[in-house]
Amino acid sequence: MSTLVYINSNDGLAKSALEVVTYAKKLGGDVTVITTGGADESSLASLGEYGATKVLVDRSVNSDDAQVLTKVIASAVETTGANTVVFSHDLSAKAVAPRLSVRLKAGLVAGAIDVPQDGKVKVNVFSGKAFGHVEVSSDKKIISLLPNSFQPEGGGSACSVEEFNGNGGDPKVKVMDVKKPEGEIPLPEAELVVSAGRGLKGPENWGMVEDLAKELGAATACSRPVADIGWRPHHEHVGQTGVAIRPNLYIAAGISGAIQHLAGVNGSKVIVVINTDPEAPFFKAADYGIVGDAFEVLPRLTEAVKKFKASN
Amino acid sequence: MKILVCISKSPDTTSKIAFTDGNSKFDENGVQYIVNPYDEWYALVRGLELKEAGGGTVTICTVGTAADDAVIRKALAIGADDAVRIDAEPTDAYFTAMQIAEYAKSNGYDLVLTGKETINYNGSQVGGMIAEAMDLPFVSLATKLDVEGTTATLEAEITGGVEVCQVELPAVISCAKGMAEQRIPNMRGIMAARTKPLNVVAPAEVAKLTSFVSYDLPEAKSACKMIDPENMDELVSLLHNEAKVI
Ligand SMILES: Cc1cc2nc3c(=O)[nH]c(=O)nc-3n(C[C@H](O)[C@H](O)[C@H](O)COP(=O)(O)OP(=O)(O)OC[C@H]3O[C@@H](n4cnc5c(N)ncnc54)[C@H](O)[C@@H]3O)c2cc1C
Numbered sequence A: 001m002s003t004l005v006y007i008n009s010n011d012g013l014a015k016s017a018l019e020v021v022t023y024a025k026k027l028g029g030d031v032t033v034i035t036t037g038g039a040d041e042s043s044l045a046s047l048g049e050y051g052a053t054k055v056l057v058d059r060s061v062n063s064d065d066a067q068v069l070t071k072v073i074a075s076a077v078e079t080t081g082a083n084t085v086v087f088s089h090d091l092s093a094k095a096v097a098p099r100l101s102v103r104l105k106a107g108l109v110a111g112a113i114d115v116p117q118d119g120k121v122k123v124n125v126f127s128g129k130a131f132g133h134v135e136v137s138s139d140k141k142i143i144s145l146l147p148n149s150f151q152p153e154g155g156g157s158a159c160s161v162e163e164f165n166g167n168g169g170d171p172k173v174k175v176m177d178v179k180k181p182e183g184e185i186p187l188p189e190a191e192l193v194v195s196a197g198r199g200l201k202g203p204e205n206w207g208m209v210e211d212l213a214k215e216l217g218a219a220t221a222c223s224r225p226v227a228d229i230g231w232r233p234h235h236e237h238v239g240q241t242g243v244a245i246r247p248n249l250y251i252a253a254g255i256s257g258a259i260q261h262l263a264g265v266n267g268s269k270v271i272v273v274i275n276t277d278p279e280a281p282f283f284k285a286a287d288y289g290i291v292g293d294a295f296e297v298l299p300r301l302t303e304a305v306k307k308f309k310a311s312n
Numbered sequence B: 001m002k003i004l005v006c007i008s009k010s011p012d013t014t015s016k017i018a019f020t021d022g023n024s025k026f027d028e029n030g031v032q033y034i035v036n037p038y039d040e041w042y043a044l045v046r047g048l049e050l051k052e053a054g055g056g057t058v059t060i061c062t063v064g065t066a067a068d069d070a071v072i073r074k075a076l077a078i079g080a081d082d083a084v085r086i087d088a089e090p091t092d093a094y095f096t097a098m099q100i101a102e103y104a105k106s107n108g109y110d111l112v113l114t115g116k117e118t119i120n121y122n123g124s125q126v127g128g129m130i131a132e133a134m135d136l137p138f139v140s141l142a143t144k145l146d147v148e149g150t151t152a153t154l155e156a157e158i159t160g161g162v163e164v165c166q167v168e169l170p171a172v173i174s175c176a177k178g179m180a181e182q183r184i185p186n187m188r189g190i191m192a193a194r195t196k197p198l199n200v201v202a203p204a205e206v207a208k209l210t211s212f213v214s215y216d217l218p219e220a221k222s223a224c225k226m227i228d229p230e231n232m233d234e235l236v237s238l239l240h241n242e243a244k245v246i
């Protein structure tokens, strides 16, 4: 048994990178990490603490092009003889893992949320309304793990880092420009999320949502109608036809809790619902409920968080 | 320009999700099928807009059984010149993608469009697999798509932002929110859809690599704890001491 883990280390090591290395270690056997880009050697070596036996880094690759990465990962599979490849199920893996599956003829389990049990891997299906158990019949397997479904476990010691050349070639997709809003926490990876819906009445009232998010260090999200009418950007839309998230804490203000909205957030560990209507369906999916006006409750909650932080 | 739009069916988003046969099969009882929203709202409509602007054809492609013809007609009602159904159960993403790739290779398309993901299995797998099988570039989760001559200019979602990129056609593109506005089929479209060609072709020999062995449903949440809207200190303390999330 030998496992290869692909991680994206362009912007340093994300928590999801530590999650996938920990996950790979639980599979048993050797764990080799393949990465590209400019991450420094000591941070790569620290992946050993989470279970990596060795890190291969291909510094000739400086793009996230799926065709290039697929070639690099495939040659690392050949070099290491790995029979399982693990990804974090993020935007980059959604482009690379399917390509690799075809190239290696390796069955892909997309969106795993647990380690295999009796050879079957548990995944989210029906947008989080149910779970499926997937069996892979090919010799080689690919598993891409949903972010925030597995906690990193450190405690080991640093591992070796080796230069690697996977002959990725030149990208056919030319990147002209990259726009990344500064200081925002990407929603799919956020551990805390503050979200609001039509109950907030208009975009001018989002200040109180952002204030609470800022105080908590949370990302912001919204319901679909709010993104559709342009109160908030599309990438904040969560639900069955938006982003599916599984944060530790999801706070929803002025959102009714329609089935399509719940589908994208019911993997959250803890849900807090703020709604003026005690009959709002969202309360059935909530852990903590507040029947009240978001315009009063949100600022009050922000103050309470401030107070809590000052005394801790 | 020749455009192929990959359409999958999915259960209506309000469907009750249940399983039968010892939890090994999705219970279709009372389930209404719709065109997978990403495929319809974004991939198909953008394909039609490109054709309207620059000429060409739009063909719908589905891997599915005769039971899917109703959903294919729904998609034809929105537009598209014709449809092809590859006659097989699409139970494995690799199998499905290889079928579409085989068909697309022998018919030569400039653009192959898929949705971001199917809302029942949510794999985001089929598009990338088609691209690799055809050795074509793939732009994943595109939110904007324009074509000038043989060059496509796109915006696509990346971690924490968007990128603007260019690619030479032919290419495979998965379509996400922002690319187009949903179109409601009109009466004329619905009538025309009845007589548009829907060709059924036999599947290629391809092995399946994965299978869903069983399903289960999440455990019901325990009752929600109600908190006095005046007392947010209590909520914070519960989130810290009881739920341990802050
Ligand atoms: C095919 C399809 C796909 C869909 N996909 C999605 C999806 O991915 N994501 C999604 O979110 N939706 C989706 N929807 C839409 C979904 O059905 C709901 O219409 C939508 O989620 C409702 O948004 P909302 O809760 O913000 O608004 P509303 O349903 O209008 O609810 C507003 C809520 O705010 C409360 N409220 C009002 N004033 C206040 C106040 N002052 N303080 C506190 N609370 C207040 C009200 O009591 C109400 O519960 C989809 C629908 C379809 C048909």
Ligand SMILES: Nc1ncnc2c1ncn2[C@@H]1O[C@H](COP(=O)(O)O)[C@@H](O)[C@H]1O
Pocket: B006, B007, B008, B009, B036, B038, B039, B043, B061, B062, B063, B064, B090, B093, B096, B113, B114, B115, B116, B117, B118, B121, B122, B123, B124, B125, B126, B127
């Ligand atoms: N059975 C199918 N027939 C045609 N296209 C499909 C099929 N299944 C998936 N697709 C396409 O592939 C996209 C991604 O699907 P998935 O990999 O299942 O998330 C969908 O949005 C469709 O465009």
